[in-house]
Amino acid sequence: MQPISTAICSFGMSGVVFHAPFVHFHNGFNLRGVWERSKNLAVEKYPQVITYRSLKELLSDDAAELVIVNTPNATHYDYTKQCLLANKHVIVEKPFTNTVADGQELVELATSKGLMLSVFHNRRFDSDFRTVKKVVTEQLLGEMIEVEIHFDRFKEALSPKVHKEIPGPGIGVLYDLGSHLIDQALQLFGKPDGVFADIRTVRPLSQIDDYFDVTLIYPRLRVKLKSSLLVREALPGFILHGTKGSFLKNRTDVQEVSLMAGQTPATPGYGIEPESEQGLLHTQINGEVIRKHLPTLAGNYLDYFEGIFQCIRNGQPAPVSADDGLLVIELIEAAYKSNVEKKVIPL
Numbered sequence: 489m490q491p492i493s494t495a496i497c498s499f500g501m502s503g504v505v506f507h508a509p510f511v512h513f514h515n516g517f518n519l520r521g522v523w524e525r526s527k528n529l530a531v532e533k534y535p536q537v538i539t540y541r542s543l544k545e546l547l548s549d550d551a552a553e554l555v556i557v558n559t560p561n562a563t564h565y566d567y568t569k570q571c572l573l574a575n576k577h578v579i580v581e582k583p584f585t586n587t588v589a590d591g592q593e594l595v596e597l598a599t600s601k602g603l604m605l606s607v608f609h610n611r612r613f614d615s616d617f618r619t620v621k622k623v624v625t626e627q628l629l630g631e632m633i634e635v636e637i638h639f640d641r642f643k644e645a646l647s648p649k650v651h652k653e654i655p656g657p658g659i660g661v662l663y664d665l666g667s668h669l670i671d672q673a674l675q676l677f678g679k680p681d682g683v684f685a686d687i688r689t690v691r692p693l694s695q696i697d698d699y700f701d702v703t704l705i706y707p708r709l710r711v712k713l714k715s716s717l718l719v720r721e722a723l724p725g726f727i728l729h730g731t732k733g734s735f736l737k738n739r740t741d742v743q744e745v746s747l748m749a750g751q752t753p754a755t756p757g758y759g760i761e762p763e764s765e766q767g768l769l770h771t772q773i774n775g776e777v778i779r780k781h782l783p784t785l786a787g788n789y790l791d792y793f794e795g796i797f798q799c800i801r802n803g804q805p806a807p808v809s810a811d812d813g814l815l816v817i818e819l820i821e822a823a824y825k826s827n828v829e830k831k832v833i834p835l
Contacts, residue, residue, distance in 0.1 A: 491518040492577075492800055495540070495552040497567060498523060499530045502558040502581060505747045506610060508534065510790050511556075513752055516797035520552050543567060547574040554800065557581060558608070560651050561658035565590040568605070572597050577604040577800055582667040584813030586658035588821055591814040598810060604799050606806040607813030608792070611668040612675055614741035615761050615787030620726045622785060624676050629730025629771055635711045636727040637672060639665040639739065640719035644691055653696060660697030661715050662687060662820055669713040670816045671808075673704055677711060679815065680704035682832045685823035690718050702823050705832060726767070733771020740765040741787045759787040 494511045496503050499522050511517040512534060521538030522530035523546050530537050540546040546555065547570060555571045557564060557580040565585045571578045572594065584607045585591040598605035611617060623629065646653045652664070673680075682705040690699045699718070704711040725739025740761050751758055766781035795807025822833040 489516070489801055491516055492554050492797060493518045493520040493551050494554045494556065495521045495546050495549065496523070496530075496556045497543070497546070497559050499527070500558075503530070503556075504533075505744065506608070506789065507556050507558060507579075509747060509752055510793045513754065514790060514793050514797065516801065517554075517793065521546065521549065543570060547571065547576070553577055554579065554604075554796075556608075561586065561663060562651070562656060564658070565594065568594055569597065572601060572603055572605065575601065575603065579606050579608050579796065580813070581608050582671070582813065582816070583658060583663045583820070584810065584817055586663075586817075588814065588817050591810070591817050595810045595814060604796070604806055605810040606796060606799070607808050607810060607816075609668070609671040609808045609812065609816075610789050610792060611672060611741075612808065613787055613789050613791050614739075614743070615759060615784050616725060616737050616739050616741050616767075617672055617675075618785040618787060619767060619782065620728065620735070620737055621676060623728065623735050623767075623769070623782070628733070628769065628773065629728055629735060630732030632677070632709050632728065632730045634729045635673075635676075635709065636723075637669045637711070637713050638723055638725050638727075639669055639715045640722045641715075641717050642720040643717045646691075646693055653694070655695050660687075661717065662697055662700045662702070662823060665715045666700055666702070666713065666820065666823075667816050669715065670702075670819050671812065673711050673713060674812070674815060674819075677704075677706060677709060680706050680711070680819075680835060682834045683819055683822040683826050684832045685826040687824065687827040690716060700823070702819075704819075724767075730771075732773075733769070735767055735769050735771070735782070737767030737784075738765055740784075743787050743789060753788060753790045760784075761787075 523540040554577040685702040688699040699716040702713040724736045726737040728735045769782045770779040798804040
């Protein structure tokens with residue numbers, strides 16, 4: 489079957505680490521070209537690729553079927569729309585768009601043109617999250633009562649990527665890391681009934697939101713999503729409590745580090761965490777109380793790209809739909825409204 493000819497919109501960290509290796513490795517794709525305004529980094533690593541000097545040049549390449557929009561948040565709506573109008577399938581980085589209205593427009597445009605539009609929520613394919621999902625799906629903790637999902641860092645200094653530190657639409661830790669946590673919560677528990685949020689600026693020189701505490705409200709369950717850039721000693725990334733027990737798991741997926749070190753999905757042991765990072769399961773199964781470490785499932789972002797291949801070539805559902813990405817933005821907008829109004833926002 490003909491490989492999917494693919495173009496990438498930038499060759500910064502996301503292009504180098506999260507996209508190009510998988511498009512290059514998967515037999516169902518052909519890495520056609522990369523947009524670089526002045527550098528030639530992609531062709532040094534992948535000699536066969538075309539270097540585009542503008543988005544117009546990229547979109548004029550009729551051979552490119554799929555475009556990966558992995559540029560700054562503020563460009564997602566505009567670039568994705570241009571790609572769809574040029575009859576390209578699109579993968580767009582998270583966050584999908586800055587507003588629900590923009591996202592709805594893109595969903596409708598893709599649907600009207602019969603094109604695939606997918607949001608790159610890659611953290612669904614992390615080893616830690618896959619293990620947590622198994623615990624929830626198999627009801628090892630009974631009925632879920634309380635969950636915390638953290639994505640904390642200690643970065644007091646401002647980011648060298650200036651565009652990430654200038655206040656504006658789509659900027660801040662809730663759009664950045666929060667998109668991951670919200671998507672993971674939705675995958676585990678579905679759409680909540682309401683949202684309550686506290687969003688703050690905590691770094692001394694910061695002008696943007698760099699802390700959030702968002703509670704998703706379900707009939708019996710509360711899911712707390714937290715991130716701060718001033719956490720030197722992080723809590724477990726996943727803390728789950730149910731009617732029969734608890735599960736604690738550090739956020740320790742190894743893929744990003746492995747990819748940055750030059751590994752590929754073919755590298756032995758790719759996506760497998762050290763045994764020392766196994767989560768702690770303390771629960772009751774068949775009347776017996778157990779307390780043990782649970783083996784971690786392997787993570788693999790290649791599964792996302794396999795899903796994209798099956799979607800475009802065989803008509804299967806996208807591994808992450810545009811509607812999934814849109815729901816994340818709906819919850820982000822509700823969180824900001826809650827923060828301003830100091831109350832629960834019903835959904």
